[in-house]
Amino acid sequence: MSKSERTLSGLSENSNGNAETHELQPADIVFVDRGIMQSKYTDPMEFAEVEELLGTSPAPRPCTLVWRDVTVHIKHKDGKLKRLVNSVNGIAKPGSLVALMGPSGAGKTTLMSALAHRSPIGTVVDGAIAMNGRTVGDFMHLESGYMHQDELFVENLTVMEHLTIMARLRMDRRTSSLARKRRVNQLLRQLSLYGSRHTRIGGLDGRKTLSGGERKRLAFATELLTDPGLLFCDEPTTGLDSSSAQKLMTLLRASAVQGKTVICTIHQPSSELMALFDKLVLLAEGRVAYAGNASGALGFFESLGYHCPITYNPTDYFIKVLALTPGSEGASRHAIKSVCDRFAVSDAAKELDMEIHLEFHLIDNQDEETKRTKSSNFKPPFFHTKIIWLVYRYILMVLRDPNVQLLRIAQKLAIALTAGLCFIGTARLTQAGIQDVQGALFIIIAENTFSPMYSMLHIFPEEFPLLYRELRAGLYSTPIYYVARMIALFPGLVIEPSLFTLVVYWIAGLRSTFYAFGFTVFLSILVLNVAIACGSFFSCAFGSMPVAIAYLVPFDYSLMMTSGLFIKLSSIPKYISWIRHLSWLMYSNEAMTILQWDGVQNITCLTDETGAPCLSTGDEVLSMYDFTTNEFWPDIVALVILYLGFHLLALIALRYRTRRK
Numbered sequence: 001m002s003k004s005e006r007t008l009s010g011l012s013e014n015s016n017g018n019a020e021t022h023e024l025q026p027a028d029i030v031f032v033d034r035g036i037m038q039s040k041y042t043d044p045m046e047f048a049e050v051e052e053l054l055g056t057s058p059a060p061r062p063c064t065l066v067w068r069d070v071t072v073h074i075k076h077k078d079g080k081l082k083r084l085v086n087s088v089n090g091i092a093k094p095g096s097l098v099a100l101m102g103p104s105g106a107g108k109t110t111l112m113s114a115l116a117h118r119s120p121i122g123t124v125v126d127g128a129i130a131m132n133g134r135t136v137g138d139f140m141h142l143e144s145g146y147m148h149q150d151e152l153f154v155e156n157l158t159v160m161e162h163l164t165i166m167a168r169l170r171m172d173r174r175t176s177s178l179a180r181k182r183r184v185n186q187l188l189r190q191l192s193l194y195g196s197r198h199t200r201i202g203g204l205d206g207r208k209t210l211s212g213g214e215r216k217r218l219a220f221a222t223e224l225l226t227d228p229g230l231l232f233c234d235e236p237t238t239g240l241d242s243s244s245a246q247k248l249m250t251l252l253r254a255s256a257v258q259g260k261t262v263i264c265t266i267h268q269p270s271s272e273l274m275a276l277f278d279k280l281v282l283l284a285e286g287r288v289a290y291a292g293n294a295s296g297a298l299g300f301f302e303s304l305g306y307h308c309p310i311t312y313n314p315t316d317y318f319i320k321v322l323a324l325t326p327g328s329e330g331a332s333r334h335a336i337k338s339v340c341d342r343f344a345v346s347d348a349a350k351e352l353d354m355e356i357h358l359e360f361h362l363i364d365n366q367d368e369e370t371k372r373t374k375s376s377n378f379k380p381p382f383f384h385t386k387i388i389w390l391v392y393r394y395i396l397m398v399l400r401d402p403n404v405q406l407l408r409i410a411q412k413l414a415i416a417l418t419a420g421l422c423f424i425g426t427a428r429l430t431q432a433g434i435q436d437v438q439g440a441l442f443i444i445i446a447e448n449t450f451s452p453m454y455s456m457l458h459i460f461p462e463e464f465p466l467l468y469r470e471l472r473a474g475l476y477s478t479p480i481y482y483v484a485r486m487i488a489l490f491p492g493l494v495i496e497p498s499l500f501t502l503v504v505y506w507i508a509g510l511r512s513t514f515y516a517f518g519f520t521v522f523l524s525i526l527v528l529n530v531a532i533a534c535g536s537f538f539s540c541a542f543g544s545m546p547v548a549i550a551y552l553v554p555f556d557y558s559l560m561m562t563s564g565l566f567i568k569l570s571s572i573p574k575y576i577s578w579i580r581h582l583s584w585l586m587y588s589n590e591a592m593t594i595l596q597w598d599g600v601q602n603i604t605c606l607t608d609e610t611g612a613p614c615l616s617t618g619d620e621v622l623s624m625y626d627f628t629t630n631e632f633w634p635d636i637v638a639l640v641i642l643y644l645g646f647h648l649l650a651l652i653a654l655r656y657r658t659r660r661k
């Protein structure tokens, strides 16, 4: 490629002779007609080079979205309906960038999420909405992109990691690994994120993190991975400075030029930004106040007697006319109603109605075969692929913070050393030694129960917002998320209890057989995993940490009281003793006690030692606690059942919680 060609293609050479990309500026584009772009340079070859900058992937599937008489209500808890959008019509065609504007509360987001089939639960959408002849449904999650106003990411990941994982979760499973990598790299370059590809999205203290504009572009890149033909963007420029807003809108414009249909809610754009839109839909009080060519809006308002002062930005003026004026809401509502009524009988509305009517007519008359060929044959990734990549994501999150992990292990070791040192030399075969051994066992059980269980309570509530969003985007299902989350935690759930038990066991000098030691470590791992499962259940069931704690504290007390250490199991009153069947503290205490005392024959009995009745064999120790050696394997089975049971309950609770959203 010659130097001149590179310069025209948006690639220029820096002083070192290296190629650099520059972003396409609005001034580089001239809009000739709706959806048709030409470079300001006239050579057709140059146009092709601009296209290259925008992306060399095949043209997106053309998408026509049409909606007629769309009314949206929200259902209140008392069953009453509140109308948010009132009988709205519209059409968005391939290659067009549509601005959805209106004062705050006009119903822009409500309408857009209804069009995108992403309305929250409790919303009732009436009317007809069709994309390429198909009534909108769950397929919209696969065939359209939705850029939310507030972008959510796993903040610990880098830009590259995020896009790589999203490519695995979103793209067709038949896409080759090379093609996925190329797509990610292409988007990084197109959206000027290549230089930040190794930057964390929302790093830790003092680390470089993405700017607001870069975050928006990353959200945009995420939606573009599958190259959907239809894009919804909810206030993409909010929070950006004018230059970043201009860059982002230029990218949206470029997407439309490529053939995508882009619908965008936007707050009072500058004249420069407004020039990028082909169509304008003005909403007020849930109704359409104007829909048509952006250039025609001024004429329509003038025909109603609203003359935009020369010093005003027209869009600011339209919003001013359509907003409720504090103190004179009644008059404002009357004026808004009059604008909407006048638009409904205007020529622009009639033209729009005809277009919509024609589109629905074509839909009604197309045969099943045509409908089928219009639907995409997207094949989502296999469930195991999703699990693997989600596990990878959560492991990265954990590893990203090595200091926290090291601190946790150091803390465990410090507690283990402190506890072990208290018991050093006390675990002897004497009457006093019996209590000391039981004390050391309880420390192992308690340390692997309480703090891990409570540490789970914050995990799910913190991840709910991103989880809801990714579930609604159809990236994975609730069970896949839950299983992946648990697998990612698993290494820590083995290492931590093993280390703790190893240290306490050997410092305290508990029974020195490999069998007793090995099974005690195994039991401590099992105990910690049951505690994590129980914590997960409370976290998923109650959804917020304070509420979960309020229920978990009495529950864990009852488990502790029925563990067999504080009160003889046979002495517990009947009406409460059933709780011990849920108590993993009891099962593990019994199993670990059996490991320590089974077969022990020679416990020293000095009458002046404690004054208590003398226990000279392990069996006598076990029977003092109402434990029997036959219960060893049933205890392990009970722990496994509790582990599975709590996880199942947690999954059911999570599914219920995510379904309601």
Ligand SMILES: Nc1ncnc2c1ncn2[C@@H]1O[C@H](COP(=O)(O)OP(=O)(O)OP(=O)(O)O)[C@@H](O)[C@H]1O
Residues within 6 Å of the ligand: 074, 082, 084, 102, 103, 104, 105, 106, 107, 108, 109, 110, 111
């Ligand atoms: N779940 C809900 N319950 C009750 N009212 C709601 C609910 N969701 C939205 N609304 C109301 O519906 C109206 C339209 O909301 P919407 O978010 O669509 O407005 P918007 O035009 O996007 O506003 P903004 O520009 O401020 O984001 C608002 O008055 C809002 O208070």
